[in-house]
Amino acid sequence: MKKLAIMGAMVEEIEPLLEYFENVKLTEYANNKYYEVNYKGLDIVIAYSKIGKVFASLTASTMIEKFGCDTLLFSGVAGAINPKLKIGDMIVANKLCQHDLDITAFGHPHGYVPEGSVFVESSKELREVAKAVAKEMGIEVIEGTIATGDQFVHSSEKKDFIEKTFQADALEMEGASVAVVCNALNVPFFILRAISDSADMDAGFDFDEFLKSSAKISADYLIKIVDKL
Numbered sequence: 741m742k743k744l745a746i747m748g749a750m751v752e753e754i755e756p757l758l759e760y761f762e763n764v765k766l767t768e769y770a771n772n773k774y775y776e777v778n779y780k781g782l783d784i785v786i787a788y789s790k791i792g793k794v795f796a797s798l799t800a801s802t803m804i805e806k807f808g809c810d811t812l813l814f815s816g817v818a819g820a821i822n823p824k825l826k827i828g829d830m831i832v833a834n835k836l837c838q839h840d841l842d843i844t845a846f847g848h849p850h851g852y853v854p855e856g857s858v859f860v861e862s863s864k865e866l867r868e869v870a871k872a873v874a875k876e877m878g879i880e881v882i883e884g885t886i887a888t889g890d891q892f893v894h895s896s897e898k899k900d901f902i903e904k905t906f907q908a909d910a911l912e913m914e915g916a917s918v919a920v921v922c923n924a925l926n927v928p929f930f931i932l933r934a935i936s937d938s939a940d941m942d943a944g945f946d947f948d949e950f951l952k953s954s955a956k957i958s959a960d961y962l963i964k965i966v967d968k969l
């Protein structure tokens with residue numbers, strides 16, 4: 741691995757990560773801030789994309805194409821679908837989909853467009869490292885499907901649609917676009933999320949209350965994985 745990208749969507753998702761680093765170099769590029777550090781001999785670029793699939797695609801592409809990152813880790817929060825996932829629990833994505841991608845009018849399945857695929861798989865190698873770290877730390881991390889869409893989901897109807905259509909375990913707004921970019925550019929990627937809410941009618945209140953604490957849970961685990969890379 742030449743250079744590691746660590747990405748979040750919101751500033752609150754990368755703030756707990758930046759606390760681990762010193763001598764951070766800031767580069768402003770394409771309406772985004774990129775923080776470069778050398779951590780224990782490893783060159784790392786950290787950035788938050790801003791919310792949603794388009795911003796996330798731009799930042800992931802920039803970290804790879806402009807900054808030369810050849811591995812990408814995402815740390816952030818998510819809404820729970822699987823009832824086993826409680827606030828503060830973590831999920832590692834083994835595959836991701838776009839729940840709001842819809843040309844079903846032409847007979848295609850939800851989440852599919854021609855020459856694309858409904859699901860994109862994350863790096864098995866990176867997931868194996870994460871599993872070993874979770875074992876060492878004595879923490880339980882669920883592996884599952886994450887559904888991504890350009891909406892903050894705060895209704896059981898929408899949540900149920902996503903669950904029934906994709907058998908997703910959690911949902912957010914950036915992971916699947918990072919997956920498509922990394923897959924296309926042949927960069928191994930890993931998506932880690934800690935639950936901040938349950939994507940139902942209370943989602944907005946829970947999100948506000950648990951964003952910071954859940955982002956820190958994800959960040960603290962991610963750094964242990966970085967130490968193992």
Ligand SMILES: Nc1ncnc2c(CN3C[C@H](CCSCCOCCO)[C@@H](O)C3)c[nH]c12
Pocket residue numbers: 749750790791792816817818819891892893894911912913914936937938939940943947
């Ligand atoms: N239920 C849910 N539905 C969809 N995504 C999520 C996520 C994951 N992240 C959090 C953030 C939510 C966007 S709105 C933030 C409020 O902004 C406040 C500033 O105005 C976006 O980057 C996706 C947690 N719970 C979710």
